Amino acid sequence: MELTRAVGENIKRIRKSKKLSMERLAAEAGVSRSMLGQIERGEANPSVGIVGKLALALKVPAEVLLENDDFEALTEYRNVDTKPMRLDGGKAVLRCNFPYDDVTRIESYFLDLYISAHYIPEPSIPGCICYATVVSGTVSMTAQGQTFQLIERGALRFAADQPYSFENMTNATARLVLIYQYLK
Numbered sequence: 001m002e003l004t005r006a007v008g009e010n011i012k013r014i015r016k017s018k019k020l021s022m023e024r025l026a027a028e029a030g031v032s033r034s035m036l037g038q039i040e041r042g043e044a045n046p047s048v049g050i051v052g053k054l055a056l057a058l059k060v061p062a063e064v065l066l067e068n069d070d071f072e073a074l075t076e077y078r079n080v081d082t083k084p085m086r087l088d089g090g091k092a093v094l095r096c097n098f099p100y101d102d103v104t105r106i107e108s109y110f111l112d113l114y115i116s117a118h119y120i121p122e123p124s125i126p127g128c129i130c131y132a133t134v135v136s137g138t139v140s141m142t143a144q145g146q147t148f149q150l151i152e153r154g155a156l157r158f159a160a161d162q163p164y165s166f167e168n169m170t171n172a173t174a175r176l177v178l179i180y181q182y183l184k
Helices: 003-017 022-029 033-040 048-058
Strands: 085-087 092-101 106-113 128-136 139-143 146-150 155-159 164-168 174-182
Touching: 003 033, 003 048, 022 033, 022 048, 033 048, 106 164, 128 139, 139 155, 146 155
Parallel strands: none
Antiparallel strands: 085 092, 092 106, 106 174, 128 155, 128 174, 139 146, 139 164
16 A cells, blocks of 8 residues: 555544544644645645654554555465475375465465374474364374364464474364464
């Protein structure tokens, strides 16, 4: 998103969350109401001084008004667009569902464990949390020194920055969804 538009949207969103009228914010910041309206609509590029005055009046750090995350809420990824990783001699297949996103700090994967498959990934970076959900089958999951037997629709949240593993416990394919969240 264009920075001028992002600044305007940030000001408007914060102003409304604080239940301030445009007139009141303009008066507290020492800018005209028409200038504030142009800024909020992305029609005017405010100077650093005006951004500072608006931030002070809104009681937020100026950098909050400058945030421009380019986040697209509606995003589609298709299974055919990603190449699966075959692991454990081909008995485990890991396919990216959503790649890492800088804004949400999340990525997700589909994991298929065929008969007698094991998936033992390297621990992730410090502060990483995994949300593992079994879609079908029965899976033995070891995390944080404990072992859990999860059946269909069972889920486990654990620290992925420590050793963990998955093992298929049935004579059918077990399927999981793995969501990794990277905390700040």
